[in-house]
Each structure stands twice: as structure tokens, then as C-alpha cells.
Amino acid sequence: MTQSSSRKPAILVVDDDATLNQLMSSHLRRAGYEVENASRWSEAQSLLGRLEPDLVLLDAKLPDADGLAMLPSLVETCPVIMLTAFGSIDLAVQAIKRGAVDFLAKPVNPDVLDLAVKRAISASSMRRRYDYYRRQATSALDKTLVGLSPAMARLRKMIGIVGPSDTTVLILGESGVGKELVAAAVHQASARADQNYVAIDCATLQQNLFESELFGHERGAFTGADRRKEGLIEVGEGGTAFLDEIGEMSGSLQAKLLRVLETGHYRRLGGTKDLVSNVRFVAATNRDLRAMCGKGEFREDLYYRLSAFVLHVPPLRERLEDIPLLAEHFLAARDFARHARKRWSPAALEALMDYAWPGNVRELRNIVERAALVSGESDEIRVAHLGDFQRRPPPGRQYAFSFDHPPTLDEITETYLARLLAERSRSRAEIAQTLGISERNLYRLINARRRDG
Numbered sequence: 001m002t003q004s005s006s007r008k009p010a011i012l013v014v015d016d017d018a019t020l021n022q023l024m025s026s027h028l029r030r031a032g033y034e035v036e037n038a039s040r041w042s043e044a045q046s047l048l049g050r051l052e053p054d055l056v057l058l059d060a061k062l063p064d065a066d067g068l069a070m071l072p073s074l075v076e077t078c079p080v081i082m083l084t085a086f087g088s089i090d091l092a093v094q095a096i097k098r099g100a101v102d103f104l105a106k107p108v109n110p111d112v113l114d115l116a117v118k119r120a121i122s123a124s125s126m127r128r129r130y131d132y133y134r135r136q137a138t139s140a141l142d143k144t145l146v147g148l149s150p151a152m153a154r155l156r157k158m159i160g161i162v163g164p165s166d167t168t169v170l171i172l173g174e175s176g177v178g179k180e181l182v183a184a185a186v187h188q189a190s191a192r193a194d195q196n197y198v199a200i201d202c203a204t205l206q207q208n209l210f211e212s213e214l215f216g217h218e219r220g221a222f223t224g225a226d227r228r229k230e231g232l233i234e235v236g237e238g239g240t241a242f243l244d245e246i247g248e249m250s251g252s253l254q255a256k257l258l259r260v261l262e263t264g265h266y267r268r269l270g271g272t273k274d275l276v277s278n279v280r281f282v283a284a285t286n287r288d289l290r291a292m293c294g295k296g297e298f299r300e301d302l303y304y305r306l307s308a309f310v311l312h313v314p315p316l317r318e319r320l321e322d323i324p325l326l327a328e329h330f331l332a333a334r335d336f337a338r339h340a341r342k343r344w345s346p347a348a349l350e351a352l353m354d355y356a357w358p359g360n361v362r363e364l365r366n367i368v369e370r371a372a373l374v375s376g377e378s379d380e381i382r383v384a385h386l387g388d389f390q391r392r393p394p395p396g397r398q399y400a401f402s403f404d405h406p407p408t409l410d411e412i413t414e415t416y417l418a419r420l421l422a423e424r425s426r427s428r429a430e431i432a433q434t435l436g437i438s439e440r441n442l443y444r445l446i447n448a449r450r451r452d453g
């Protein structure tokens, strides 16, 4: 399907029996379908080029072609129900063998027609969904955006603001900070949440494959294209398309993407027809697109289109207080599968917080999994289990906070307090002493934080 998801399914009825063709067509129109008809194969062919029906009802014997012989190529592009003369069971069997989804004996009973059409159309939309789910085989646990730091709270707030709009979103941040998760959260926060979410990594696909992956291709568009394939824009119809590593996209593809963003139109590779997209784009990169524009490596017009709304995902070193939460989360995700439960020793968590995390959350996740393995039967993960990780020189505990806006005093207090509380080896008395306030005042701050949070 290429138009908006609310369009009526289109059916092409191909039969040279004018009366029967008219009867079936008007019956299907009344049932809410878009119907076109043809009485010859040549006529059907020209309609097929223009129409892209969701279903074809095809007579087995046409004046200018044998319907049965046309079946194998036709079923590559859409489901077909074969119309056969009454009693020709042999023909019906042949039709099914050649890929027809069903057959109907003439004269066609309207109730039987309704049922067969409904079944064929829902089966084909289910197949589209199945393809989508196969691409998206990620567990729900993997999609949770963990983190209570002020930086993450701000990010969540921005996701909540931009999610429900249809605005294109650009997600910026270092490698491994969680940009893909943020993209999924934008989709979840949108009215498109129950529609498809499709992701494509612009860095890993070869150029020509990439184009057909994104826009789809027609049969015969290139060697090996032995059937028409829908691109991600089409599969994501009504939903969200996530373009990861957008900075790696070639110039010619950038131009094509810009066209989709500006006009909503695109073409399949080898296609001559403009299709209309109804997909919301979310893109991400760890590269400095603005600098790339300056060097002529990225189209400036595309950059402005994409950056209608920018979400910055902060690096882990700017939200150290999220480290224990993430470490618990990854351990829980792992242990969930094992039905066992390990704990972190406070010293091990502190060691995790003492590291600069150049690889961000992805690196943390790998280290958690490794430590969990190394700890063997032990219920507790200790510093010794962190292994190699320990040998890297820790930069020393730093208390640098960065804000992407001039912070209020309350925000600074909140950020610092959250950070100290996350250092689990410190007692409340020690924290009060560090802050130079009484314990009572510290509890007041903590309670106010709970109320606000």
C-alpha cells in the first residue's frame, strides 16, 4: 500500500464476462472497496502499472491470455484470487499451486466473494506486519530508557513534547549514548505508536542496497531484483522511520531524502510512478553535521530540514548518577533470562562511577555482562570481577556538571545532590558534611526532591 493508511483497499477485477464483472465490481464497491475492472489481459496490465491493487480477481480464461499462465508473475506483486468455471476443480488446484491465495467458482456467490476477499486482504496485510515484526525482534525490556539524572529528565520532557507532533527529529550524541532508544521513545510518545517503527542503519548498507532498502524497488530494477520489494518508507507507512548514522548517507541519497521530506513523494528504484509517503522521520548521528555542511560533506538544506527539532543525548560522564541504575538494569535484564539474581557490591558500583566511559552506555552494558559472567556462582559482583576494566586508569572522581542552558540554583543543587546520593558508599552524615549543611537540612532537600520528582 502506498497512500495513507486510511485509504480503501483497491481491487482489480479481470473478467471478460461483462455481466459478471459488473455484478462483482458493484458489489465490492458497495462493500467499501476501490474497484477497477478490465476485460482483457492487456487492459489489466496497463491498470496494474498504474494501480498497485491490494488484490486481483483474475479469470482463468481471458480472450488474449491464459490467466493461469499469468499467475506466477502476478502473485509476485499482489495476492490473486482465481475465477474458474463451475466444476473445474483441476484448474482450481493448478491455480493454488501457482500461488493464487484462493479460487472462486462461477457464478460467484456474493457471500462467498465477501469472505474470500476479506481473507485475502487481511492475510496480505498480516504478511506485511510479520515482515515488520521480524525486523524488529527486540524485547520490551531492551526498549526502556533508564536514567533519573536531571539531564535524562530534561531529555524525557523534550521527548514528551516533540513525540506527539509529526515533526522530523534529529538526535545527536556520542556513540553508544542511547540514540536509538531515544528514537524508539519518540515513536512511542507519538500517535503513531501502534503503527510500524522501522530502523535503517545508513552506515552498514552498501549504497545501491541502501536505496532499495529505503525506497523499495520494482521487479527487474537491477540484476537480482526478481520481484518487487517495498522499501522501509512503505513498510513504515503511518508509522516512524528511524535513519541511524545519517551522516554516512551519500550525496545522491541525501537529495532523494530531501525530496521525500519536502514533498512527501518518492519513487521505487526502477519505478516511474511517484508514491506518497506518510511516515515520520527520526534521524540520528554522532557526527557534527553542521561542520560536515561547512566542508560540503552534508547538504545544508537537508540539515535544516532534519534539525527542525534536535534532541541532545548527554554522554554518560555527564550523568554519573545514572550509572548504578543502568548497571542494575542490565544485570536485571540478564538475570531475568536466568531466573537468578545477583547484586552489585557498593565498591564495584563506585568503581563504575569512577570511569570516564568513552563508549558510553554500550560500553557499560558490555562490562556488566562480562562482570556477571566472570562472577560465576557468586551472588555479588565485586571490584575484582570488573577485570580488565580496572586496569584502565580512572580519571579520578570529578564533579563537573554541564547544562545545555543556564541552570538555576535549584537545578545545580539537584544535580549535585543526585550525584552524591548515587555514590552509595557515602552515609547521609558524610554527604551533609560535604555539602556543609546539617543532616536535617539534607533530609529536607531529599524530601523536596522526592516531592518534585
Ligand SMILES: Nc1ncnc2c1ncn2[C@@H]1O[C@H](COP(=O)(O)OP(=O)(O)OP(=O)(O)O)[C@@H](O)[C@H]1O
Pocket: 142, 144, 145, 146, 147, 173, 174, 175, 176, 177, 178, 179, 180, 181, 182, 244, 245, 284, 285, 286, 326, 329, 361, 362, 365
Ligand atoms: N538510557 C538507557 N537505558 C537503557 N539502556 C540504554 C540506555 N542508553 C543506551 N542503552 C543501551 O545501550 C546500548 C547502546 O545504545 P544505542 O544503540 O541506542 O546507542 P546509539 O547512541 O544509537 O549508538 P551509536 O551512535 O553507536 O549508533 C543499547 O544496548 C541500548 O539498549
